[in-house]
Amino acid sequence: xxxxxxxxxxxxxPLPGKPDAGSAPVVPAPAKLPAPETHDGExxxxxxxxxxxxxxxxxxxxxxxxxxxxxxxxxxxxPILEDGFAGRIPWLLAGGGTVLLxxxxxxxxxxxxxxxxxxxxxxxxxxxxxxxQQRQARLDRVQAIDIVQPLLARIFGLAELKFEVADAGESAxxxxxxxxxxxxxxxxxxxxxxxxxxxxxxxxxxxAPEAPEFPVLSVPPSRLVGSLLLSEQSFFVxxxxxxxxxxxxxxxxxxxxxxxxxxxxxxAASYWGSFNKGxxxxxxxxxDGIRLRYGLLDTQAQTLPPGRIQALRVAQPPLWRIFGxxxxxxxxxxxxxxxxxxxxxxxxxxxxVGKLSDVMSMLSLVLPDPGTAEPGRVFTAGLAGLDSDxxxxxxPRRARLLAPLGWRRNGYTATSTALLIRSGRxxxxxxxxxxxxxxxxxxxxxxxxxxxxxxxLVLHTTAGPVSPRLIQAGVDxxxxxxxxxxxxxxLARKRQTSEQxxxxxxPAPVVPAPVVPxxxxxxxxxxSTVAEPEMPAGPQQQxxxxxx
Amino acid sequence: MHTEAIDPPGISWQRVxxxxxxxxxxxxxxxxxxxxxxxxxxxxxxxxxxxRWPPLWLAILVPAAALVLAVWRLVxxxxxxxAIGYAERDDDLLIRGGIxxxxxxxxPYGRMQYVDIGVGPVERGLGLCTLKLHTASPGTNxxxxxxPAAEGARLREQLSARGEARLAGL
Numbered sequence: 001x002x003x004x005x006x007x008x009x010x011x012x013x014p015l016p017g018k019p020d021a022g023s024a025p026v027v028p029a030p031a032k033l034p035a036p037e038t039h040d041g042e043x044x045x046x047x048x049x050x051x052x053x054x055x056x057x058x059x060x061x062x063x064x065x066x067x068x069x070x071x072x073x074x075x076x077x078x079p080i081l082e083d084g085f086a087g088r089i090p091w092l093l094a095g096g097g098t099v100l101l102x103x104x105x106x107x108x109x110x111x112x113x114x115x116x117x118x119x120x121x122x123x124x125x126x127x128x129x130x131x132x133q134q135r136q137a138r139l140d141r142v143q144a145i146d147i148v149q150p151l152l153a154r155i156f157g158l159a160e161l162k163f164e165v166a167d168a169g170e171s172a173x174x175x176x177x178x179x180x181x182x183x184x185x186x187x188x189x190x191x192x193x194x195x196x197x198x199x200x201x202x203x204x205x206x207x208a209p210e211a212p213e214f215p216v217l218s219v220p221p222s223r224l225v226g227s228l229l230l231s232e233q234s235f236f237v238x239x240x241x242x243x244x245x246x247x248x249x250x251x252x253x254x255x256x257x258x259x260x261x262x263x264x265x266x267x268a269a270s271y272w273g274s275f276n277k278g279x280x281x282x283x284x285x286x287x288d289g290i291r292l293r294y295g296l297l298d299t300q301a302q303t304l305p306p307g308r309i310q311a312l313r314v315a316q317p318p319l320w321r322i323f324g325x326x327x328x329x330x331x332x333x334x335x336x337x338x339x340x341x342x343x344x345x346x347x348x349x350x351x352x353v354g355k356l357s358d359v360m361s362m363l364s365l366v367l368p369d370p371g372t373a374e375p376g377r378v379f380t381a382g383l384a385g386l387d388s389d390x391x392x393x394x395x396p397r398r399a400r401l402l403a404p405l406g407w408r409r410n411g412y413t414a415t416s417t418a419l420l421i422r423s424g425r426x427x428x429x430x431x432x433x434x435x436x437x438x439x440x441x442x443x444x445x446x447x448x449x450x451x452x453x454x455x456x457l458v459l460h461t462t463a464g465p466v467s468p469r470l471i472q473a474g475v476d477x478x479x480x481x482x483x484x485x486x487x488x489x490x491l492a493r494k495r496q497t498s499e500q501x502x503x504x505x506x507p508a509p510v511v512p513a514p515v516v517p518x519x520x521x522x523x524x525x526x527x528s529t530v531a532e533p534e535m536p537a538g539p540q541q542q543x544x545x546x547x548x
Numbered sequence: 549m550h551t552e553a554i555d556p557p558g559i560s561w562q563r564v565x566x567x568x569x570x571x572x573x574x575x576x577x578x579x580x581x582x583x584x585x586x587x588x589x590x591x592x593x594x595x596x597x598x599x600r601w602p603p604l605w606l607a608i609l610v611p612a613a614a615l616v617l618a619v620w621r622l623v624x625x626x627x628x629x630x631a632i633g634y635a636e637r638d639d640d641l642l643i644r645g646g647i648x649x650x651x652x653x654x655x656p657y658g659r660m661q662y663v664d665i666g667v668g669p670v671e672r673g674l675g676l677c678t679l680k681l682h683t684a685s686p687g688t689n690x691x692x693x694x695x696p697a698a699e700g701a702r703l704r705e706q707l708s709a710r711g712e713a714r715l716a717g718l
Contacts, residue, residue, distance in 0.1 A: 439659050442652060
C-alpha cells in the first residue's frame with residue numbers, strides 16, 4: 001500500500017505542492033494511451049546515426065568475423081579463395097549479407113520506434129516495436145540531468161542525455177544520441193520547465209534559453225596526477241611492491257616479479273580510468289544548479305539542480321594532507337549507490353581533488369545558506385579541527401579508550417540548515433547533511449559502548465557513497481541530538497514547499513491544501529491529540545481501541 | 549549487566565504480541581538445530597571410526613560450542629521480544645529493539661514511501677503480521693514484527709493517512 005497519492009493521468013497538470021518524489025515517478029504505461037491533450041511539444045526522434053554509433057560494436061564484430069579470414073589469407077600470400085571453396089562463396093556472402101541486413105534493419109526499426117516528447121510537465125519516451133514501452137517522468141521530479149559523450153559519439157558530434165529521477169536503479173530517460181546542440185537545448189527546456197519558469201504566453205513555441213553559468217573552479221591535470229599518485233591505492237601498491245621485493249630477495253625466487261605483471265596491468269587500467277574520468281574537471285554554477293564537466297576521451301556534463309544533494313562528504317586521505325587536498329562525494333537520489341561500474345563513482349564525485357578554497361566554494365554552492373554566522377570557522381574546524389573548536393561536540397573523555405586517536409575529533413555540530421559530522425584523525429572526514437534531507441534516524445548502542453556511556457547515531461539518506469554515522473557520542477548528547485534532529489528535520493521539511501526551485505523563491509500558491517484537523521480521542525500511547533487527516537472509516541479506529 | 553535504555557525518556561512504548569516468541573522459536577529451531585546437527589556429523593563419523601582426522605576432543609568441542617551458543621540465543625528470545633516496541637508520536641514513528649545491541653529508530657511520517665505487511669506461515673497460524681516501513685533510504689530498516697493482524701491493519705491505515713497529510717519530498 002502506497003502512502004503517496006496516485007500518479008496523475010497524462011495531460012493533467014502536475015500538482016506542484018505534492019512532492020512525493022522517490023516513490024514511482026516513472027510510470028511505464030500500457031501501450032495504448034489516449035494522446036495527451038496539451039501538445040506544446042511534438043514527438044521527436046533521436047539522431048538517425050545513433051543506432052550505428054550505439055551498435056558499432058556489433059557491426060565491427062560481424063565485419064571482424066567475415067573479414068579476418070580474408071585478411072589472414074592476404075597476409076600469408078595464399079590465394080584468397082581455395083579451389084573447393086569457390087563454389088560456396090555466394091552462400092557465404094548471402095549469409096553474411098543477411099546477418100548484416102537483419103542487424104541494420106533492427107537498428108533502423110529501433111530508431112524509428114523510439115520517440116520522445118517534452119510536454120505538460122512530463123517527458124515521455126516510447127520505445128520498442130514488438131514489446132512497446134511508454135514511459136513518462138515528471139519534470140519537477142528531476143534529480144539530475146547528464147549529457148554524456150562517449151568517444152565515438154563525440155567524433156560524430158552526438159551526445160546522450162540522461163534524466164534521473166529518484167529511482168536510483170536506471171536512468172528514467174536515456175536519449176542516445178542527439179546532436180550536441182539539441183541535447184543542450186533539450187536540457188535547457190527540461191530544466192526550465194522543472195524549475196517552474198513561466199513561458200511567454202505570446203510565444204509558446206520559443207525554446208527556453210539556456211541558463212547562464214559562472215565557472216567556479218577547475219582541477220589542473222597536474223593536481224589530478226598528483227592526487228592519483230598519493231591516493232590510498234598508491235600507498236598499497238608501494239606496500240605490495242616492497243613486500244614482493246623482500247619476498248623474492250629472501251626466497252631468492254624471481255617468480256614473484258612475474259606475478260606482478262598482471263597486477264601492474266590492472267593498476268595501470270585503474271589509474272587510466274581515474275585519469276580519463278577526472279581530466280579537465282570544471283564546476284560551474286547556474287540558476288539551474290551545479291554544472292560539472294569532466295573527461296578526457298569520454299566527456300560528461302552533469303547538472304545537479306538546487307537541493308538535490310542529499311548528503312555530502314569531504315574526505316582527506318593521509319597523504320593528501322601534504323598538499324592540503326580534499327575530495328568531495330555526494331549522495332544524489334538519481335545516481336544510486338556506487339555499484340560495480342566506475343560510472344556511478346565518478347558521477348557521485350563533486351570534486352575529485354581540490355584545495356581548501358575549492359572545498360569551501362563547493363560547500364557554498366551546495367549549502368547556499370550555511371545557517372551559521374561564521375561558516376568559515378565552523379567548516380574549517382570540521383575539516384581539520386580537534387576538540388570543541390567550531391562548536392563541535394566530541395566523544396566524551398571517558399570513552400577515549402574506545403577511540404584513542406579519534407576521540408578528540410569524532411563529533412558533530414548543527415547549524416540551522418545542516419548537521420555536520422566529522423571523524424577520523426588520519427582519514428579525515430566531514431559529512432554535511434541538510435536538515436530537510438534526513439529520511440530517518442536510529443540510535444545504536446552495543447554492550448561495549450554502553451560500558452563507556454556512548455552511542456552511535458545513524459542518519460539514513462538515499463543510496464550513495466556517503467553513509468552518515470555519528471560515532472561514539474555521549475549518550476545524553478546523542479539522545480538530545482536525536483530529539484533535536486527530528487524536530488529540525490520536521491521544521492525544515494515544512495519550510496520546503498515545492499520541488500520547483502524557482503517557484504520556491506516566489507510566494508507561489510503551492511502550499512498544500514490545509515488539512516482539516518479532526519480531533520481524536522487520545523490513544524493509549526499517551527500521544528496528545530493528533531491532528532488527524534480524514535481517517536478512512538470508523539471501524540479502524542475501533543480496532544485501534546481494541547488492540548492499541 | 550544493568551542495561552539502561554537509550555531511547556528518549558517519557559515515551560510509553562507499545563509492545564508486540566507475546567505470541568511472537570513462538571515465531572522466533574521456530575526460526576531459532578530451523579537455524580540453530582540444523583547447524584548443531586550438521587556440526588555433529590563429524591563426531592558421529594569419528595565415533596564410528598570412519599574418519600580419522602578430527603581428534604575426538606575437537607569433534608566434541610565444536611558442536612558443543614554451537615549448542616551452548618544456540619541455548620544462549622534461545623534463552624534471550626523472550627527478552628528480545630519484550631524489548632521490541634513502537635510508539636506513534638505526532639510527527640514520527642519510533643521503533644526500538646534489542647537489549648544488548650540496542651537500536652531506537654525514528655521514521656517521520658512524511659518520509660514514508662510505502663508500508664508493507666508481510667505474513668509468514670507461522671505468523672499466519674498465530675494471527676500475527678510484520679509491518680515494514682520504507683523511506684527513500686535503503687538504510688531505513690524499520691520492521692515491526694509480531695503485530696496482531698488487526699493492529700497491523702490499523703497501524704498501516706493510520707500510517708498511510710498520516711503520511712498522506714505530511715507528505716514531503718526527498
